[in-house]
Amino acid sequence: MLHGADPLADIKIDPALEKFLCEQTLRNLRLRLVFSFVTLGRQKNYDRFVIGQVTALFVQLSEVLRLEGVTIPVDFAGCIPVFEREYKIDGGILLELLALKRAPHRLPDADAIRLHERLFPVVDAVLGWIEARWAV
Secondary structure, three states, rough: HHHHOHHHHHHHHHHHHHHHHHHHHHHHHHHHHHHHHHOOOHHHOOOHHHHHHHHHHHHHHHHHHHHHHOOOOOOOOHHHHHHHHHHHOHHHHHHHHHHHOOOOOOOOHHHHHHHHHHHHHHHHHHHHHHHHHOOO
Protein backbone atom coordinates (compact mmCIF):
# COMPACT_ATOMS: atom_id res chain seq x y z
CA MET A 1 0.00 0.00 0.00
CA LEU A 2 1.30 3.40 -0.93
CA HIS A 3 1.05 6.35 1.37
CA GLY A 4 0.44 9.82 -0.01
CA ALA A 5 -0.91 11.22 -3.23
CA ASP A 6 -1.75 8.90 -6.10
CA PRO A 7 1.20 9.15 -8.51
CA LEU A 8 -1.00 8.10 -11.43
CA ALA A 9 -3.80 10.59 -10.81
CA ASP A 10 -2.43 13.23 -13.16
CA ILE A 11 -1.50 10.92 -16.05
CA LYS A 12 -3.26 11.90 -19.24
CA ILE A 13 -3.87 9.15 -21.77
CA ASP A 14 -4.32 10.13 -25.39
CA PRO A 15 -7.85 8.99 -26.36
CA ALA A 16 -6.70 8.09 -29.89
CA LEU A 17 -3.94 5.89 -28.47
CA GLU A 18 -6.36 4.22 -26.08
CA LYS A 19 -8.77 3.46 -28.94
CA PHE A 20 -5.91 2.16 -31.10
CA LEU A 21 -4.74 -0.19 -28.34
CA CYS A 22 -8.28 -1.39 -27.68
CA GLU A 23 -8.79 -2.12 -31.39
CA GLN A 24 -5.47 -3.95 -31.63
CA THR A 25 -6.36 -6.09 -28.64
CA LEU A 26 -9.56 -7.20 -30.37
CA ARG A 27 -7.72 -7.83 -33.63
CA ASN A 28 -5.21 -9.99 -31.76
CA LEU A 29 -8.02 -11.89 -30.06
CA ARG A 30 -9.63 -12.55 -33.45
CA LEU A 31 -6.31 -13.77 -34.81
CA ARG A 32 -5.79 -16.11 -31.84
CA LEU A 33 -9.35 -17.46 -32.22
CA VAL A 34 -8.68 -18.30 -35.85
CA PHE A 35 -5.28 -19.83 -35.13
CA SER A 36 -6.69 -21.99 -32.35
CA PHE A 37 -9.59 -23.04 -34.57
CA VAL A 38 -7.37 -23.87 -37.56
CA THR A 39 -5.14 -26.02 -35.39
CA LEU A 40 -8.18 -27.70 -33.79
CA GLY A 41 -7.54 -30.99 -35.58
CA ARG A 42 -4.02 -31.22 -34.23
CA GLN A 43 -4.37 -29.75 -30.78
CA LYS A 44 -7.98 -30.51 -29.79
CA ASN A 45 -8.05 -27.52 -27.45
CA TYR A 46 -10.22 -24.86 -29.09
CA ASP A 47 -12.82 -25.21 -26.35
CA ARG A 48 -10.21 -24.72 -23.62
CA PHE A 49 -8.78 -21.72 -25.44
CA VAL A 50 -12.20 -20.09 -25.82
CA ILE A 51 -13.10 -20.71 -22.17
CA GLY A 52 -9.86 -19.01 -21.18
CA GLN A 53 -10.72 -15.97 -23.32
CA VAL A 54 -14.27 -15.33 -22.08
CA THR A 55 -13.29 -12.71 -19.49
CA ALA A 56 -10.96 -10.91 -21.91
CA LEU A 57 -13.66 -10.93 -24.58
CA PHE A 58 -16.27 -9.36 -22.32
CA VAL A 59 -13.79 -6.81 -20.96
CA GLN A 60 -12.71 -5.75 -24.46
CA LEU A 61 -16.24 -5.55 -25.86
CA SER A 62 -17.14 -3.42 -22.85
CA GLU A 63 -14.05 -1.24 -23.19
CA VAL A 64 -14.87 -0.32 -26.78
CA LEU A 65 -18.27 0.99 -25.71
CA ARG A 66 -16.89 2.66 -22.59
CA LEU A 67 -14.54 4.64 -24.83
CA GLU A 68 -17.63 5.85 -26.71
CA GLY A 69 -19.30 6.97 -23.48
CA VAL A 70 -21.74 4.07 -23.22
CA THR A 71 -22.59 2.94 -19.69
CA ILE A 72 -21.81 -0.74 -19.26
CA PRO A 73 -23.27 -3.00 -16.54
CA VAL A 74 -20.79 -4.54 -14.11
CA ASP A 75 -21.95 -8.14 -14.58
CA PHE A 76 -21.14 -9.88 -17.84
CA ALA A 77 -24.66 -11.21 -18.42
CA GLY A 78 -25.99 -7.69 -18.04
CA CYS A 79 -23.61 -6.51 -20.77
CA ILE A 80 -25.07 -8.78 -23.42
CA PRO A 81 -28.22 -6.71 -24.18
CA VAL A 82 -26.02 -3.61 -24.47
CA PHE A 83 -23.68 -5.45 -26.87
CA GLU A 84 -26.65 -6.64 -28.92
CA ARG A 85 -28.08 -3.14 -29.15
CA GLU A 86 -24.83 -1.31 -29.88
CA TYR A 87 -23.01 -3.84 -32.07
CA LYS A 88 -26.15 -5.31 -33.71
CA ILE A 89 -25.12 -8.86 -32.83
CA ASP A 90 -26.87 -11.97 -31.58
CA GLY A 91 -25.71 -12.31 -27.99
CA GLY A 92 -26.82 -15.93 -27.66
CA ILE A 93 -23.27 -17.19 -28.16
CA LEU A 94 -22.09 -14.89 -25.38
CA LEU A 95 -24.62 -16.43 -22.99
CA GLU A 96 -23.39 -19.86 -24.02
CA LEU A 97 -19.80 -18.82 -23.36
CA LEU A 98 -20.71 -17.66 -19.87
CA ALA A 99 -22.40 -21.02 -19.20
CA LEU A 100 -19.36 -22.87 -20.57
CA LYS A 101 -17.06 -20.82 -18.33
CA ARG A 102 -19.21 -21.62 -15.28
CA ALA A 103 -19.24 -25.34 -16.07
CA PRO A 104 -16.25 -26.06 -18.32
CA HIS A 105 -16.32 -29.29 -20.26
CA ARG A 106 -14.72 -30.68 -23.40
CA LEU A 107 -16.61 -30.15 -26.63
CA PRO A 108 -16.74 -32.66 -29.45
CA ASP A 109 -15.12 -31.31 -32.62
CA ALA A 110 -18.50 -30.66 -34.25
CA ASP A 111 -19.60 -28.51 -31.29
CA ALA A 112 -16.29 -26.64 -31.30
CA ILE A 113 -16.81 -25.88 -35.00
CA ARG A 114 -20.33 -24.57 -34.33
CA LEU A 115 -18.96 -22.47 -31.46
CA HIS A 116 -16.42 -20.87 -33.76
CA GLU A 117 -19.01 -20.35 -36.50
CA ARG A 118 -21.05 -18.28 -34.06
CA LEU A 119 -18.27 -16.55 -32.10
CA PHE A 120 -16.06 -15.36 -34.95
CA PRO A 121 -18.82 -13.21 -36.53
CA VAL A 122 -19.41 -11.48 -33.18
CA VAL A 123 -15.77 -10.44 -32.84
CA ASP A 124 -15.70 -9.50 -36.52
CA ALA A 125 -18.86 -7.37 -36.15
CA VAL A 126 -17.31 -5.44 -33.27
CA LEU A 127 -14.21 -4.77 -35.36
CA GLY A 128 -16.47 -3.59 -38.18
CA TRP A 129 -18.22 -1.30 -35.70
CA ILE A 130 -14.83 0.11 -34.67
CA GLU A 131 -13.70 0.59 -38.26
CA ALA A 132 -16.87 2.51 -39.08
CA ARG A 133 -16.49 4.88 -36.10
CA TRP A 134 -12.81 5.12 -35.27
CA ALA A 135 -11.38 5.79 -38.71
CA VAL A 136 -7.76 6.78 -38.37
